[in-house]
Amino acid sequence: MFAVYAARIDRDQPLNGLESGERPAPEARPGWSTVNVRAASLNHHDLWSLKGVGLSEDKLPMILGCDAAGVDEDGNEVVLHSVIGQSGHGVGPKEPRSILTERYQGTFAEQVAVPTWNLLPKPKGLSFEEAACLPTAWLTAYRMLFTNAGVRPGDSVLVQGAGGGVATAAIVLGKAAGLKVFATSRDEAKRKRALELGAVEAVESGARLPQRVDAVIETVGAATWSHSVKSLRPGGTIVISGATSGDRPSHAELTRIFFLELKVVGSTMGTKDELEDLLSFCDTTGVRPVIDEVLPLDRAREGFERMESGGQFGKIVLTTT
16 A cells, blocks of 8 residues: 655654555454545654654654544444543553554554544544544644643633644634634744634743733644743643653743742643543534644655645645545
């Protein structure tokens, strides 16, 4: 089957290790299902994998891709939950949880195999392309907002780095849930898009907000960390799920964190139940993922290049048909 995969690890030039071509189709195994992929979406996790983060040399070649929607062996339209071993279904009892492409072949292929437990019905109202955007970036944003930030309708939230998959999802979900959403971006066009998606104000990165916020959705890391801390009200919460600009800020702001009793909460992906809730939320409210570009699988490199440059706003989706 045709697939897009990591053939080599290159920490400095990750796309040097990206290749496409024929790979073995998944083999049947007890408790697992094979899905015919219709659409899959890119995440920064895929770039990190090419750098060797979470992916070791002995696992190569590794088909990339965490997210997908498709059709299972029984003809059901399904969405994949990307965390393998979260429940113990389909794996050994002592195997730690992992994300697709860390231990098991990913979704940038004509077929992918996952534990049957990891499949959820795709709502009829969502296209395959839309559904494929949800299991990583949108699920991460959903958990950050509603589980770990603990915000409620009427609360205020700052979303750092408008344009990225998680940040875009947080703006849309926050607006739909009745939150007052502020956003930042270095790019004027992305600030404008953030406003169109429902942010009440979008400012340049590091600019002072008109008010302190209840929570900050942080995926940028070092470049925005100090601003995130300074933007919180006393007792507020930063939820962090990524550090695309680095994980070592020059100012940790420890004094401000303890003096104002701020909370710093780490967040990774989400549960199958949360993904089910997210699917239902989108189906019921009419909220849809923001898609930057849809490309056929054989043009995946273009999508990777766009994501690496930071030029996208929303999700980049690959299709097999």
